Amino acid sequence: MRSYSDYLHPAKARNLLLQGARVLDPRQNLDRTADLHIKDGIVQVAPARIPDDADIIDLRGHIITPGWFDLHVHLREPGREVAETIESGCHAAMNGGITGVACMPNTDPPIDDAGRVRWVLEKAESLPVDVHVVAAATRGRSGQELVEMSELVELGVRAFSDDGAPIANSAVLRHALEYANMLHARIFQHAEDPQLSAGGAMNEGEWSTRLGLPGIPPVSETIDVMRCIQLARYTGAAVHICHVSTHDSVEWIRWAKQQGLRVTAEVCPHHLLLTEEHCKGFDTDYKMSPPLRSEEDRLACLRGIGDGTLDVLCTDHAPHTWESKAQEFDVAPFGVVGLETVLGLTLTHLVPQILDWNTLLQRVAYSPREILSQAVPAIASGQPANLTVIDPEQKWTVEPAEFLSKSRNTPFKNWPLTGRARGIVNRGFAIIKYT
Ligand SMILES: [Zn+2]
Structure with missing residues (x-):
């Protein structure tokens, strides 16, 4: 190493x-x-x-260029230090050319109170990468009771998410949106209908049938994107859709933006460059949530990041040990690492065909920080x-x-x-x- x-x-x-x-x-x-x-x-x-x-x-x-910022990473600390730590994740970011990350709260225990937010910030203090904590939206990420948002906003938190899972209860999601909005913070939604996705391991379609793997239908994501958009419309609050992967999600987000709604969204390199067909060798390094989708979905995501419907390119860096990924496809955990490959993949496959340099920097340096109400670095x-x-x-x-x-x-x-x-x-x- x-x-x-x-x-x-x-x-x-x-x-x-x-x-x-x-x-x-x-x-x-x-x-x-x-x-x-x-x-x-x-x-x-x-x-x-x-x-x-x-x-x-x-x-x-x-x-x-101004330092790149990854809006969606999992640093696994506390709880799964064997897969990643705040320090090793920041070293990976640095090796990948990334100067700032937003880390997700689905750790063990989850980052859902002031003590835990402070603990992460203190661990990151001496590192060369800015670590911004996305705190859990609900206590224990249980989807029921909101965290003490105002107390966490005082510590600098600007985004709340139960990522790994959606806030499935619409009344809780509504209140989370309203309360976050009052505090000039934002909800990051992992858009998924848990019942529709239940038991799934890969995209539902021709390939899941051929491979005999349980499917996660694209509508499981899209239906939740629509719900978020409708609640954003009703409450006037801002909402950010994580790791968009389907054609219809992109279309609904485009529509929401045309309506002037405060909806932002992100997409990851694997959804821009790979499809469900890659699962055919049962290699669990192609298993993530949301799953790799169809070619039509992939092309829609590419159009979305090109025209700005999708505001941010991020990685959903999700480290897992070799042992846990060495299990069978339907039981292995979801997630792939991304911090050390995003820049090379982007320059090789997206610039200049999909993104010119100006647009690229919008997606990887400016917009991610703006969504977190952070200052954008200027050269x-x-x-x-x-x-x-x-x-x-x-x-x-x-x-x-x-x-x-x-x-x-x-x-x-x-x-x-x-x-x-x-x-x-x-x-x-x-x-x-x-x-
Ligand atoms: Zn997620």
Whole structure:
């Protein structure tokens, strides 16, 4: 396993010159080759002279963007530290070129009170990645009684979710939306009808029939997306739909946006690049929730991320140990890792066909933070340096054994990719890989 020591020592971030990269920040109307001087975590764009005591990193041929943010990750701590910890998850993020993550509360115990939110934030404090806690919406994620939202908002929480499961009771969901709205926070809904999905292992359709696996019908997701949209319309509250996977979900979200409703949504690389057919080898690294769908669904998701119906590209990074994934397909847990492959997959398969660079940065850097009411980092003199450094030409192959994540459950193993994260600068750290 590769360790931190493969990276430039963090202390060097104190005085560092990133030289010769294409610097891209559409919000700052910035797209040009420029040196960035970073001193004590603050950036200076195109300094008049090269500071003679600075450590210089030659980044010709590279691209520097505002730091990427992953709006949906599972860090597994507390409770399943064998699959991931806050620290290992942040190291995976850093290795993938991601400077901020929103972590989901379906841990054991769930993150549903102030003490647990504080505990996560304290664990993350010294790491190079910003960790934003998405707190549980209901106590124990039981779907019944709302958590003390106002107390958690005071700690900086801006999103609540029972992710892993939906808030199935419509009255509870309504109150969660209304209460979160009052506090300028947002509900993130894992959209699913638990009864329709019950017992399912993969998308319901021709392939589930052929493989003899129990199905999860696409309508299980779409029906809940419609319910969220109707409740958002009725209450005037904002709602965020997690990991959209079906054609009809995309269409309903498009409709909701046309109505001016406060509905945002996200999609993951696996739903953009894979279909249910990949389950045919019974490899559990293709098992996640929601499941891989049909080609029609995949194409609809691609259209959605292209035209902005889907606001955010995130990973739903869901680490599982080899042992748990080594079970039979219908009993293995749902979920795949994603932090260390999203950037390479995106540059190889989505840019520029589906997303140009400006739109891409909207989906991976600006919108995720806006949905959490967080400041969007700017590459501008005097601003804190929050950067992703990319080698757009690097050819590499996904080798799960090289992940910094504790888990290896990727559906993209052995994929050849072009474009890789070279490092990040954030929170006073500069972690740039040697070539
Ligand atoms: Zn989910």
